[in-house]
Amino acid sequence: MKKQELRDLVVAQARNPNRQALYLACSSSGMRSGEALHIKKKDLDLSLDRITIRINAEYTKTKAGRTTFVSKECGEKIMTYLHRLDDDDYVFTNSTGDFKTRGRAEQMALASALERLGFNEKYSSNGFYKITSHSFRAYFFTLATRKHDENYAHKMTGHGGYLMQYDRMDDKKKLEMYLELEPDLVVFDQTKNEIKIKKLQRENESIEQLRDEIQKLREVQAQYDKNIIQNLKNEGVIIE
Structure with missing residues (x-):
């Protein structure tokens, strides 16, 4: 999926901020859509510069829990409605019913948007759309591989057995790696410009x-030199 296609799909859901956040979350974090549809408000951590999401093991394909980040623009979209949610409310869907019902609702909404936007090209072999819910995750995987490497991309998207050293990093280091990748992930130019400005400010x-620090070192060195000269004067080595 191309960036412009992703942008158009997000814009097409202007009346549904939860769904906009869903598309931005999957494309900026590498979450599977099924994982994202299980995320509740209590799974979010707002203490860092980017929203951190705890994905419970029971909802992952590999049955291994993990944490991931979402982009600034996704976080901003989430914050427009997060205050209305209770801890056990789902973040990325306002559809009611069980998981299968929520999943079908999102599949139908995506198919409808693809038709409206003219992104309805299908595979001749099976009749499936070429853009699917998996395309958002693939978008992340491709860009993560380019920025860091394939091991990093596999780990972030929840594939087991990759980049074990990443698991040993603290959240600050993980966030640093994510922030290096984020400018490539963002969909809207305004957000990308804001990120660049913030980086320049930092x-x-x-x-x-x-x-x-250099000025302080100079002052320390000057005082040190002054003390040496004074000691030499006191010892009579230097006569004024």
């Missing part, structure tokens, strides 16, 4: 901090 802050 870099400028780092430069200012470095300048302050």
Whole structure:
């Protein structure tokens, strides 16, 4: 799936922010749509710069739980309605019923959007749309592989046995890797520009901090030199 197609699909769901967030979440985190449809408000962690999602093992294909992040633009969409949800409410769907019912509702909504947008090309062998719910996850996998490597992409999308060192990273380091990837994932140019501006601000802050540290080192060195000269004077080595 191309970025423009993803953008159009998100825009087409303007009346359903939960579904917009679903598309942005799967394409920016690598979650399976089935995993995303199980996510409840209590599974979100808002303490970091990006929303962290805890995916419970019982809802994953590999039966191994994991954490992942969603992009800034996805987080902003979630925050427009999160305050209305209780802890046990689903985040990415407002459909009622069991999991199969929710899944069918999303499949029908996606098919309808594909037809309206003209993205209705199908495989001749089976009649399936070429863009499916899996396409959002594949979008993430492709870009994650390009930015980091295939092991990272496999791990983030929930494939077992990959990049074990990633599991040993703390959340801060994991977020650093994600933020390096995020500019490639975002769908809307405004968000991408905001991320670039934020990055430049952080870099400028780092430069200012470095300048302050250099100035402090110079002051320490100057005081050290002054003390040496004074000691030499006291010992009569230097006569004024």
